[in-house]
Amino acid sequence: MTTTTYTVRGMTCGHCVSSIKEEVSEVTGVSGVEVELATGRMTVTARDRLDDGAVKAAVEAAGYEVVAPS
Amino acid sequence: MTTTTYTVRGMTCGHCVSSIKEEVSEVTGVSGVEVELATGRMTVTARDRLDDGAVKAAVEAAGYEVVAPS
Numbered sequence: 399m400t401t402t403t404y405t406v407r408g409m410t411c412g413h414c415v416s417s418i419k420e421e422v423s424e425v426t427g428v429s430g431v432e433v434e435l436a437t438g439r440m441t442v443t444a445r446d447r448l449d450d451g452a453v454k455a456a457v458e459a460a461g462y463e464v465v466a467p468s
Numbered sequence: 469m470t471t472t473t474y475t476v477r478g479m480t481c482g483h484c485v486s487s488i489k490e491e492v493s494e495v496t497g498v499s500g501v502e503v504e505l506a507t508g509r510m511t512v513t514a515r516d517r518l519d520d521g522a523v524k525a526a527v528e529a530a531g532y533e534v535v536a537p538s
Contacts, residue, residue: 413483 399429402448404440406433408462421456425449438465469499472518474510476503478532491526495519508535 409415415433422431422442430443442453454464479485485503492501492512500513512523524534 410480411484413487414481417483 400444400446400448402442402444402450402453404442404453404457405465406438406440406457406462407465409433409435409438411435414460414462417460418457418462421460422453425452425456428453440464470514470516470518472512472514472520472523474512474523474527475535476508476510476527476532477535479503479505479508481505484530484532487530488527488532491530492523495522495526498523510534 406418409418412435415435418433418440419431422428422440425448427444427446427448428442429445432441433439440457442448457464476488479488482505485505488503488510489501492498492510495512495518497514497516497518498512499515500511502511503509510527512518527534
């Protein structure tokens, strides 16, 4: 089990949070996604190793940007 | 055919626009809904008379507020 924290830029409302959760949840191995709108903080839990590039791609597919793994 | 314009408060992104369009489209008689995020301007086209209260209720159901018919 691994937990990785990212900072996401561009979210403005709860709908944005839902879109990101939906996309990132579909990344292979991901077992949980928490997103905090106010800070942009996203915490991703994975069963094994997490593919960082796939997480960033999922966030971008939702229309947002990962500023930095933090 | 009638066209009524409203001002909606509280939208922050394209998802908000979609939510409102979806709810207002379901109001009886409505044939078209245009929403402009930047200004909050919503234009509703109806086949006959438009039930103003139903439009406001639909916007509220989506989680937003009609400031004024404008």
